Amino acid sequence: MSTLRPSPDRPLDVVCIGNAIVDVLAQIDDDFLATHDMVKGSMQLVDPERARLIYAAMPPAVEMSGGSAANTAAGLASLGRSVAFIGKVADDELGEVFAHDIRAIGVSFSGVAATGVHAAPGTARCLVCITPDAQRTMNTSLGVAGRLGAEDVDLSLVASARIVYIEGYLWDEPVAKESLRAVMRTAAEAGTPVAFTLSDGFCVDRHRIEFLELIEHHVDVLFANADEICSLYQVDDFEEAARLVAGHCAVACLTRSEAGSVILTADGDRHDIAAAFARPVDTTGAGDLYAAGFLAGWVADLPLEECGRMASIVAAEAISHVGARPRVDLRELVEESR
């Protein structure tokens, strides 16, 4: 576990690794969640048949690139950082959309799968159901995204970045998980700190033992919301969970929606960060963009309070419109709010 930030002469600020997903977003009412056995605010993995059923029942939708770590990469690029994304798409229309959008915002991405993979399950899509309270409930059909094999992961990027950022969702696929173990070994050898997000409460439930081991031995910068960190330690009280995680990572960023966030360090420091004002429309990507804001500050060697402040501003932008990806130049947004 490194508490140092590698020197700025590394060619890449951040490499993000995650599921390459195109979101299919639609506004629905609460009855829709009940009818389709969805737990509000969660991410459920669905097989192609269930995805078809849910999609058929959804109202007209909008397609937009998504994916948790990919959204973070897009945010970092919009904040002016050099960033690469590692993830897997198929050679189909949605794969083309994903690759276009992430490159167009300035992220280095070489992950288009070879022709022929099209016969495989196709590019991942996430059916995002947005309720009138701006909450998002997600149903992900992983497609090829979960098949992130060792051959898909360029370890040289991990060794040449100032930090590597990994999403917990990847633990849902054994192949991807193995690739990530290799990433963590490379990061340790190269002195690259590892940032990790717990992703989702149910995801934590599925992988609690492994996540606890990761946090104890491999993760330097942890991101989690209140639900996830409480699920990890199986406690109801946020402060209790915060007490339990403190000291395990160099930095732990715990988000609490409109109540802001808490940043804890292994040295025992605590920074309470206020949320930035937003009129919530769709919370898709709030956590992803919080991480982008924090990491943008982190690789710029800014103090943790300033990293947290940037995270709040960028997360507020994300929830003020449908979809996760930024609608404005985030660097300008942060500068304007100085």
Added chain:
Amino acid sequence: MSTLRPSPDRPLDVVCIGNAIVDVLAQIDDDFLATHDMVKGSMQLVDPERARLIYAAMPPAVEMSGGSAANTAAGLASLGRSVAFIGKVADDELGEVFAHDIRAIGVSFSGVAATGVHAAPGTARCLVCITPDAQRTMNTSLGVAGRLGAEDVDLSLVASARIVYIEGYLWDEPVAKESLRAVMRTAAEAGTPVAFTLSDGFCVDRHRIEFLELIEHHVDVLFANADEICSLYQVDDFEEAARLVAGHCAVACLTRSEAGSVILTADGDRHDIAAAFARPVDTTGAGDLYAAGFLAGWVADLPLEECGRMASIVAAEAISHVGARPRVDLRELVEESR
């Protein structure tokens, strides 16, 4: 040319025929149009290679179902009318998106192409460049949409609808044009009035002689904006163009953006309709939704002024957000504005 509205016992209010397209929308600046030789406000047909070049240069985008007559069909469904759409998609992801969205809003659509067509050019996409003045400039890669053969057109729908609505864009593809000639013959035999939109100034340039012949002999309800109707008669003055078209169709609806619209009848009546208030964000679909509002009133046997008023309300909704398809229940919107 019929001036009568067929009896309400026909099972279908409107059948719309047009290119089945998924829009790829992005905000760009005016320099982008200049760099890529685009004429602001126009629709250009592009080959797949040029589409690739433009897309590669575009910023991150959003995908949303589009297509001129398809947008009109979606608007009519949202206004509570029974409506079918005839158009051609491929068996690919964008074809699935198009079919989902149009059915989800309540339009009857059976146009998914057979498997195997995927090797063909794929579902049509339109690269929509939105400038800060809310204007949209479109680049369409037609794909299979232009291959609307006789076998793709269910003429029984034409005979059973109270009106058939056809977009002029279809004249750009010889195969589709032939299919449309068959539609017009069926409409004449069945006593189904024909509504037609001139679609685009350049489209009028390409097909002026045929469009003039259509309007003189086959079209009952014409939709055109000022640019298109002036292009048709090769005059600069809107009033001159209005004078030239009057009498050729039972009804001609001529739109003039924020200056509202003029509805002319073969009997010499003229109704000047005010535009409804809108804060323009993206004019994509304004004309399509104007037609939807007008036709919804027309099939409900409302007076022409009332049809025009509904058209204005519905067009204003379309330009107040990115994308053409309605974001709200249009029937409720129209009722609220009573």
